[in-house]
Amino acid sequence: MLPEQLELPWFDPKAARTPSIPAARRIYVNRDLRLARCDWIGFDMDYTLAIYRQSAMDRLSVRATVDKLVARGYPDWLRTLEFPLDFPIRGLHIDKLLGNVLKMDRFKAVKKGYHGRRELTRNELRALYDEKKLRHKSPRYHWIDTLYALSEVAVYVATIEAYEARGQHPRFGKLWSDIRECIDEAHRDGTILHAIAADFSSFIVRDPELPVALHKLRSAGKRLFVLTNSRWPYTEKLLSYLLSDGPVGYASFHDYFDAIVVAAKKPAFFQETAPLLERLADGTTKRAALPLERGKVYEGGNLHELQAALGPGHRVLYVGDHIYGDILRSKKDTTWRTALVLQELEDEIAAHDRGRDDAAVLLEVQQRHAELEDALRHLQLRAFDLAAAIGKGDASARARDDLTRMKSLLGSVRRQLRNLDRDARSLRRQVDQRFHPYWGSLLKEGGELSLFGAQVDEYACVYTSRVSNLLPYSPHQHFRSPHNQMHHEL
Numbered sequence: 500m501l502p503e504q505l506e507l508p509w510f511d512p513k514a515a516r517t518p519s520i521p522a523a524r525r526i527y528v529n530r531d532l533r534l535a536r537c538d539w540i541g542f543d544m545d546y547t548l549a550i551y552r553q554s555a556m557d558r559l560s561v562r563a564t565v566d567k568l569v570a571r572g573y574p575d576w577l578r579t580l581e582f583p584l585d586f587p588i589r590g591l592h593i594d595k596l597l598g599n600v601l602k603m604d605r606f607k608a609v610k611k612g613y614h615g616r617r618e619l620t621r622n623e624l625r626a627l628y629d630e631k632k633l634r635h636k637s638p639r640y641h642w643i644d645t646l647y648a649l650s651e652v653a654v655y656v657a658t659i660e661a662y663e664a665r666g667q668h669p670r671f672g673k674l675w676s677d678i679r680e681c682i683d684e685a686h687r688d689g690t691i692l693h694a695i696a697a698d699f700s701s702f703i704v705r706d707p708e709l710p711v712a713l714h715k716l717r718s719a720g721k722r723l724f725v726l727t728n729s730r731w732p733y734t735e736k737l738l739s740y741l742l743s744d745g746p747v748g749y750a751s752f753h754d755y756f757d758a759i760v761v762a763a764k765k766p767a768f769f770q771e772t773a774p775l776l777e778r779l780a781d782g783t784t785k786r787a788a789l790p791l792e793r794g795k796v797y798e799g800g801n802l803h804e805l806q807a808a809l810g811p812g813h814r815v816l817y818v819g820d821h822i823y824g825d826i827l828r829s830k831k832d833t834t835w836r837t838a839l840v841l842q843e844l845e846d847e848i849a850a851h852d853r854g855r856d857d858a859a860v861l862l863e864v865q866q867r868h869a870e871l872e873d874a875l876r877h878l879q880l881r882a883f884d885l886a887a888a889i890g891k892g893d894a895s896a897r898a899r900d901d902l903t904r905m906k907s908l909l910g911s912v913r914r915q916l917r918n919l920d921r922d923a924r925s926l927r928r929q930v931d932q933r934f935h936p937y938w939g940s941l942l943k944e945g946g947e948l949s950l951f952g953a954q955v956d957e958y959a960c961v962y963t964s965r966v967s968n969l970l971p972y973s974p975h976q977h978f979r980s981p982h983n984q985m986h987h988e989l
């Protein structure tokens with residue numbers, strides 16, 4: 500029995516509970532999260548507070564990588580290649596031994612694979628990856644888990660294709676590590692950061708709702724901090740671009756935050772013991788003194804020191820985009836709650852909506868397939884028993900007729916099953932195409948969670964496409980997860 504309801508004629512609690520937020524801008528909940536219990540909210544900067552324009556970033560990264568590869572002695576024709584920026588997604592694995600790119604499901608089974616942009620057949624995948632449990636964390640494989648890394652995949656597949664078209668066979672592992680070193684060098688030596696900082700509007704989406712969302716959290720008494728791996732000169736320019744002259748009217752981006760920690764070296768930040776430093780106006784640093792002060796800039800540090808600095812009663816929500824460096828590591832090493840910013844989510848939801856009808860037909864086909872398969876097994880058992888009885892010589896003439904009929908029925912069921920298999924494959928391909936021409940959905944694979952989707956599910960308390968999606972929610976919101984039922988409870 501429900502307790503007696505309080506009647507408030509002017510207030511419809513159902514309407515208040517379901518704010519009409521478009522699906523693409525909602526916050527999705529894996530584990531209950533009460534914002535009222537978060538005193539501190541921390542943010543990563545790149546791809547979290549700052550939304551990057553992916554194709555502009557990819558073009559810049561590809562150019563920088565190719566220049567450096569050619570400088571290292573790779574052939575000049577590399578510059579003339581077309582790099583397929585529409586090929587990679589997050590959550591792929593590079594097989595450095597064979598030069599393949601793979602997508603796995605949550606059980607670490609390889610479900611899709613390409614060599615260059617040639618799709619590996621099911622038989623090839625089976626022969627290469629089905630023999631034993633795939634050790635996806637071994638040095639043979641590289642996990643593409645950030646949006647920064649997409650350009651590396653585009654360079655890798657185009658270069659392999661070009662070499663093989665010339666009848667040459669590159670060393671796949673060496674090529675991958677050279678690409679990795681070149682892009683890292685381009686980040687380290689400023690090739691990439693200088694280009695972005697010189698023209699923020701080409702590379703960064705300036706979200707006008709971001710300052711308003713941060714201000715709303717501050718107004719509700721939350722204290723905000725930035726914890727980024729970027730160094731101060733770039734952080735200062737980028738935060739200033741994102742937050743200065745905003746609609747809120749703060750004098751400086753410093754006014755939004757109670758602490759700014761740069762060059763944090765996540766994920767090592769969560770496990771190691773680098774000292775927390777204060778950065779002085781002349782660019783030098785000294786050991787930081789607690790408590791942390793607004794307006795000052797801190798560098799490096801480690802989880803324990805930051806926790807101590809956040810003060811007693813700290814209850815932290817950390818918002819980041821990197822499933823490993825921001826979310827998985829903080830989840831494993833801290834009691835921080837986590838929010839994952841998944842820039843791709845808006846496209847993923849749109850594709851999901853477009854594919855709804857096909858997905859419903861696919862489900863029907865799969866159900867029909869399951870029914871027929873059960874019928875097939877049943878018929879096979881009966882045919883087996885009948886054949887055994889006939890073999891022993893104790894079956895009637897009618898039993899022999901039954902067996903003949905049953906065999907022809909079995910043939911027809913098998914034919915129907917093959918047709919349904921073909922229909923299911925083509926429907927699944929149709930559904931996949933709506934998400935991505937090569938890989939299908941980012942978060943799902945063949946009706947299961949993809950490996951990436953499984954990590955989002957396991958490690959992010961909540962996930963959403965951008966930080967400003969917090970704006971329509973109360974700063975004290977209780978985000979409730981749809982409680983999972985186990986199969987025996989259904």
Ligand SMILES: [Mg+2]
Pocket residue numbers: 543544545546547819820821
């Ligand atoms: Mg980031």
